[in-house]
Amino acid sequence: MINIAGKLISNKVNNIRFFLNYPKIDIEEENDHVQKFVELVNKSIKNEVDIFEEIVINTYFEENIIGNVNAISEFQIAFNRGNIISMPMEFTQIIGLTDISHIYSYNYDFNLMKKITLNDIFKQDIDFEKIIESYVMEEIYEILDNYKSNMTYGVYELMMEAIYICDDPVFYFNGRELVICISSFELTSQVDNLIEFPISFKKIKNILSDYALRNIYLY
Known part of the structure; x- marks a missing residue:
């Protein structure tokens, strides 16, 4: 059985506020290979969050943005059945009235230990x-x-x-x-x-x- 918990990064850098929600996967499986695969997936998800945070900060300073910036990420558990998951995750950067968003999706089969x-x-x-x-x-x-x-x-x-x-x-x-x-x-x-x-x-x-x-x- 797969359990998916929500994690949150909430901090402020200059005029940038971060509200970054992301999933952390845990599986009730004693097999070491499966556990290592879960760790790799969790690391991949966290890496995307870190990259987004870094891009927002770099953009803020390089483009001399004036005003407040809100950086937000949200995820949805669309499918969690039979050790197979599908989770879209949206990253949004709000600068004034401008809303720029992009999306990733994490589709994995933990029985086969592969990305779908x-x-x-x-x-x-x-x-x-x-x-x-x-x-x-x-x-x-x-x-x-x-x-x-x-x-x-x-x-x-x-x-x-x-x-x-x-x-x-x-x-x-x-x-x-x-x-x-x-x-x-x-x-x-x-x-x-x-x-x-x-x-x-x-x-x-x-x-x-x-x-x-x-x-x-x-x-």
């Missing part, structure tokens, strides 16, 4: 990148169409051409959906928060791997 990738979720002969892109792009077009009335045709066309979904997108799963996460500044600089694109496992059940059907998909 999209290759594990889909069948081997499936071009899942194109399938994910088609689902995501369909929703992105709807989002941009909502902004269309507030922008010129030329700007709209440039934004449509500039959209690009990376080959290795951040994702998490909750048993019912595969959720693709994109920082919205990848779409347009006008919006800084995160956008999530859920894809129902039920819709793509026929292309899920045996591993995903047995361990991740909740009927």
Whole structure:
């Protein structure tokens, strides 16, 4: 059984306030190899928190930012079942009225002692990148169409051409959906928060791997 506890770093550096929540994983397993793997995952998570803290501080001094800065991290336990976890973690830097966010996700199978990738979720002969892109792009077009009335045709066309979904997108799963996460500044600089694109496992059940059907998909 996996237990996930929340840890908090709360401090102040000059005008920067840090409220950094992050998970610490503990597993009821006597196997030394599994325990060492848990330690590696915890170290990786804490390392991301430390890097974020360092980047915020360096940005503050290098760019001579005037005013208060709030640096926040939050995590969500989306899936914790059968020694498999999926946890998205959002890092946010608030400078005045500007909110800049990005996201990581920690998807691990502690039975196999491995990180879960999209290759594990889909069948081997499936071009899942194109399938994910088609689902995501369909929703992105709807989002941009909502902004269309507030922008010129030329700007709209440039934004449509500039959209690009990376080959290795951040994702998490909750048993019912595969959720693709994109920082919205990848779409347009006008919006800084995160956008999530859920894809129902039920819709793509026929292309899920045996591993995903047995361990991740909740009927």
